[in-house]
Amino acid sequence: MTHTDRIPADAQSPPQTLHEGRWLSLRRRGRWEYAERNNPGGAVIILAVTPEDKILFVEQYRVAVQQFTIEMPAGLVGDLAGSQDESALLAAQRELEEETGYRCARVSFVHEGPSSSGMSSEIIAFVRAHDLEKIGDGGGDESENIVVHEVPRTQAGAWLLARAAEGYSIDPKLFAGLWFIEHAAIFG
Numbered sequence: 217m218t219h220t221d222r223i224p225a226d227a228q229s230p231p232q233t234l235h236e237g238r239w240l241s242l243r244r245r246g247r248w249e250y251a252e253r254n255n256p257g258g259a260v261i262i263l264a265v266t267p268e269d270k271i272l273f274v275e276q277y278r279v280a281v282q283q284f285t286i287e288m289p290a291g292l293v294g295d296l297a298g299s300q301d302e303s304a305l306l307a308a309q310r311e312l313e314e315e316t317g318y319r320c321a322r323v324s325f326v327h328e329g330p331s332s333s334g335m336s337s338e339i340i341a342f343v344r345a346h347d348l349e350k351i352g353d354g355g356g357d358e359s360e361n362i363v364v365h366e367v368p369r370t371q372a373g374a375w376l377l378a379r380a381a382e383g384y385s386i387d388p389k390l391f392a393g394l395w396f397i398e399h400a401a402i403f404g
Contacts, residue, residue: 224246225246226245226246226247226248228245229245231243231244231245239254239255239292240252240253240254241254243337250335250336250337251335251336251337251338252336252337253292253336253337255293255294256294257292257293257294257302257303257304257307258292258293258304258328258339258340259290259291259292259338259339259340259341260290260291260292260293260308260311260340260342260343261287261288261290261340261341261342261389261393262288262289262311262312262344262345263288263342263344263345263393263396263397264288264289264312264316264318264344264345264348265345265348265369266318266348266350266366268366269368269369269370270366270367270368270369271288271366271367271368271369271372271394271397272288272289272312272316272364272365273286273288273364273365273367273372273376273390274286274287274288274289274290274315274316274354274356274363274364274365275287275363275365275384276360276361276362278385281385283384283385284383284384284385285384285385285386285387286365286385286386286390288389289311289315290315290340291307291311291314292307293307293341294307304341304343305324305325305343308341308343308345309323312345313351313352313354314356314357315356315360315362315364316354316364317350317352317353317354317364318349318350319348319349319351320345320348321347321349322345322347323343323344323345324343324346325341325342325343326341326342326343326396327342327396328340328341328342331389340389342396344396369397372394373394376390
């Protein structure tokens with residue numbers, strides 16, 4: 217089934233760069249403006265559950281929204297020098313250890329899709345981390361100040377809503393992540 221008759225006439229216009237920064241570029245295609253990541257690999261969100269059945273969340277201040285946020289461990293794919301060909305699975309392992317202090321024995325792809333399809337070309341992959349082992353404190357790299365939260369899986373939804381009531385910005389993708397964790401059998 218094709219829907220080519222519903223594609224806007226200017227959707228295939230050549231892109232124009234309005235501004236290019238280190239990590240993001242602002243582009244225009246026809247009348248449409250959108251942000252584009254300068255790393256070709258997109259981003260990854262890690263679904264991580266400890267052997268004690270606790271979900272790993274990270275807390276950090278996000279300048280763009282001027283709030284502390286609660287997120288799942290995540291990061292850019294191929295953003296380190298010399299790692300332009302990094303896979304989402306390898307980035308997930310790297311980011312999990314860096315942000316949370318946990319190493320995993322293996323990772324598996326769950327799903328991918330746009331982070332904000334009306335504003336950005338970025339694609340985010342959800343990756344499940346398996347067989348976690350605590351090896352350090354986490355907290356991110358030298359540019360980050362991350363607090364790690366280990367929340368019992370059965371209480372995760374209520375815990376997130378309580379943090380929202382306290383004024384934290386809660387990334388709505390967390391609820392998709394919780395659904396993916398609860399329905400793991402569907403994804404193999």
